[in-house]
Amino acid sequence: MFNSQEYEHGRLGELKVDQHIVETPFLFPVVSLVTSTKASGGGIWKYILQANMNQGILRRNIPVMSQVLHFLNFIPKKINGLNTWRELGIRQRYQEDTGVKYNAPIFLDSGGFQLLSKKNIDLSPYGLSLSKTKGFQSILDLQQDFGGNIVASLDYPLHPKLLKEEAEERLERSAINAIKAADSLQKNNEWNPFYYIAVHGQNRQQIEQYVQQIFKKFSRNKKLRNYPFGLAIGSLVPLRGSRKYATIIDLIRGVQQSIPEEKRSITPIHIFGITGSLIPVLSYLGVDTFDSSSYVQEARSLSYLEPITRIPLPILEMEHITCDCRVCQEANLQYIQEALISDQKCRPVHHGHYKSKYYADIALHNLEMDFQLVKHIREAIKANELQEYLIEYTSSRSHLNKALDSLSCEDSSLKTRLSRKIVFFPEKQELSSSESLVSYKYKPDSFNILREEFTPKVNQKILLILPCSGEKPYSNSRSHRLIHDRLEQSIGKNSQLIHKVTLSGLYGPVPEEYECKPPIMGYDFRLDPLDEKQIRLLTDRLVHYIQLHSQHYYTYIGYATSKAYRMVLEQTKKEASNLVVLPYKPKSLRLTEFFRKENIAELIKIVQSALKEVNLGDNGQD
Numbered sequence: 001m002f003n004s005q006e007y008e009h010g011r012l013g014e015l016k017v018d019q020h021i022v023e024t025p026f027l028f029p030v031v032s033l034v035t036s037t038k039a040s041g042g043g044i045w046k047y048i049l050q051a052n053m054n055q056g057i058l059r060r061n062i063p064v065m066s067q068v069l070h071f072l073n074f075i076p077k078k079i080n081g082l083n084t085w086r087e088l089g090i091r092q093r094y095q096e097d098t099g100v101k102y103n104a105p106i107f108l109d110s111g112g113f114q115l116l117s118k119k120n121i122d123l124s125p126y127g128l129s130l131s132k133t134k135g136f137q138s139i140l141d142l143q144q145d146f147g148g149n150i151v152a153s154l155d156y157p158l159h160p161k162l163l164k165e166e167a168e169e170r171l172e173r174s175a176i177n178a179i180k181a182a183d184s185l186q187k188n189n190e191w192n193p194f195y196y197i198a199v200h201g202q203n204r205q206q207i208e209q210y211v212q213q214i215f216k217k218f219s220r221n222k223k224l225r226n227y228p229f230g231l232a233i234g235s236l237v238p239l240r241g242s243r244k245y246a247t248i249i250d251l252i253r254g255v256q257q258s259i260p261e262e263k264r265s266i267t268p269i270h271i272f273g274i275t276g277s278l279i280p281v282l283s284y285l286g287v288d289t290f291d292s293s294s295y296v297q298e299a300r301s302l303s304y305l306e307p308i309t310r311i312p313l314p315i316l317e318m319e320h321i322t323c324d325c326r327v328c329q330e331a332n333l334q335y336i337q338e339a340l341i342s343d344q345k346c347r348p349v350h351h352g353h354y355k356s357k358y359y360a361d362i363a364l365h366n367l368e369m370d371f372q373l374v375k376h377i378r379e380a381i382k383a384n385e386l387q388e389y390l391i392e393y394t395s396s397r398s399h400l401n402k403a404l405d406s407l408s409c410e411d412s413s414l415k416t417r418l419s420r421k422i423v424f425f426p427e428k429q430e431l432s433s434s435e436s437l438v439s440y441k442y443k444p445d446s447f448n449i450l451r452e453e454f455t456p457k458v459n460q461k462i463l464l465i466l467p468c469s470g471e472k473p474y475s476n477s478r479s480h481r482l483i484h485d486r487l488e489q490s491i492g493k494n495s496q497l498i499h500k501v502t503l504s505g506l507y508g509p510v511p512e513e514y515e516c517k518p519p520i521m522g523y524d525f526r527l528d529p530l531d532e533k534q535i536r537l538l539t540d541r542l543v544h545y546i547q548l549h550s551q552h553y554y555t556y557i558g559y560a561t562s563k564a565y566r567m568v569l570e571q572t573k574k575e576a577s578n579l580v581v582l583p584y585k586p587k588s589l590r591l592t593e594f595f596r597k598e599n600i601a602e603l604i605k606i607v608q609s610a611l612k613e614v615n616l617g618d619n620g621q622d
Helices: 044-051 079-088 090-098 112-117 135-146 164-187 204-220 237-241 245-258 261-266 276-284 294-300 333-340 355-382 386-395 398-409 412-419 478-497 518-522 532-548 563-575 591-595 597-621
Strands: 002-006 011-017 020-024 026-029 064-067 106-109 150-152 194-199 230-233 269-271 289-292 303-305 312-314 462-467 498-504 508-511 555-559 579-582
Touching: 011 194, 011 355, 020 026, 026 355, 044 090, 044 294, 044 355, 079 090, 079 135, 106 135, 135 164, 164 194, 164 204, 194 204, 204 230, 204 245, 230 245, 237 245, 245 269, 245 276, 245 398, 276 289, 276 355, 276 386, 276 398, 294 303, 294 355, 303 355, 333 355, 355 386, 386 398, 386 412, 398 412, 462 478, 462 597, 478 498, 478 591, 478 597, 498 532, 498 563, 508 532, 532 563, 555 563, 555 597, 563 579, 579 597, 591 597
Parallel strands: 026 289, 064 106, 106 150, 150 194, 194 230, 230 269, 269 289, 462 498, 462 555, 555 579
Antiparallel strands: 002 011, 011 020, 026 064, 303 312, 498 508
């Protein structure tokens, strides 16, 4: 049952699940629960769930979400291992293996998205079938055996560009599953989870028709007429990735307006897979629950959410932790950084902890940032100030301007409030490098070294190309200081012969002489390895820079381990064959490799060899 107190925008409610009450809006962290044949295993998940005694999600008794087919990623073909989980249930298995007394609600999704990406999943060895007639029951059986308190129907997600005929076929199959599963649940006297029906649509009209169809089918069925359920909106993740916020908002509004008026206060709305900076927008629209796996994805890419701006920071380039959340109060940045670049495998890195523990520290901090954001939203709703909070929140996040505009299109009060919004422009003043502000108005043409009248210093004969850093000026970043210090320790005064040029993801080559210029200090941009156009632009600029100064430098060295920047260097080498790209054979194309001792030693060796050539050349000229 769902009880809600209606507000003009957004709502506070209580999702009553068995003996538990989940205050909404609420964020369900997405977790993998069956990660090994035993609950005590699972790498990063072991620490996220229970091995971290103070911060583990299960030890904190936080409601979680998982999908019932995730075991295929961890214990495929281990039928006996899965049967043990099914016989005992997830709670009892964790109790027996780890001593965790977990009794918070578990939300189990159907795994429909996994079925979409993996078309040939065979569950027959487990005594299950995914056929059109039996699939919904197989998923329900897994959800019941695992002990789900909240479950979602077996659905077939839609891609935004899916052919209309295929989309309609998927919607029909999803609707059939939804009704059949509800009918099966209401007959089950041993298990009574709260039921979410997954809903989809490629446009507002389609999703409205789908939701209306669901309610009509329930109302016409005497046994289901009063059966409680919520609506879980799917197929939005691709739209979030392409920042089609207007479409997302339109779809959510379509769902809301299709719920019969007498059912609105008892029908919670869940959003699959979209959180982060959109949480305030979703809450304003009246979304009650959402789920997030981004906290883990960010950790795996070594991104640490800055507590105020929520901008992902490269953890390996951080100097200190400024966050005071419950996770960071116990975290040790030095241990984290050392562990992430460690070569240790299957052995503890620090104080009996494995590398996975430190990935989990980052993930749990990122999750805590989402929890705090939801807490602020609840407080704003209680004070009836959600609209003011939303406007204040989006004012410092320009990428959400379009979302705010879309919200105001059908919201007269928000539109009026935005029209009265006053923007104060501070008096122009010079900023020190540490006070530099960020602007998203800078474009690739805001700075181009090829248009500058620039000549390297006479004595700087070795060109060293390093990837840009989030911290400005680049030379103050942890990554650039590490290279500078190691080179100075190894070659002493000869380091003055090196000319450092930073490869900016937005501008291309940036000589160190230009690091403090406003366009360099003020931009914020992350180069994506899939952005072929931008990578080509950077490659062209770097090739032209090398060619322009080919008579000046003796040697060109590029050092990068992140995939996007490495791609630029590799493509540049095809046109400027004298460029040495290091490390020669990195273990992986990740930031961790940048800090690995062996790779830095390789760079130093190449620089030392280049210095000999420079000295020989200079002697020859003399």
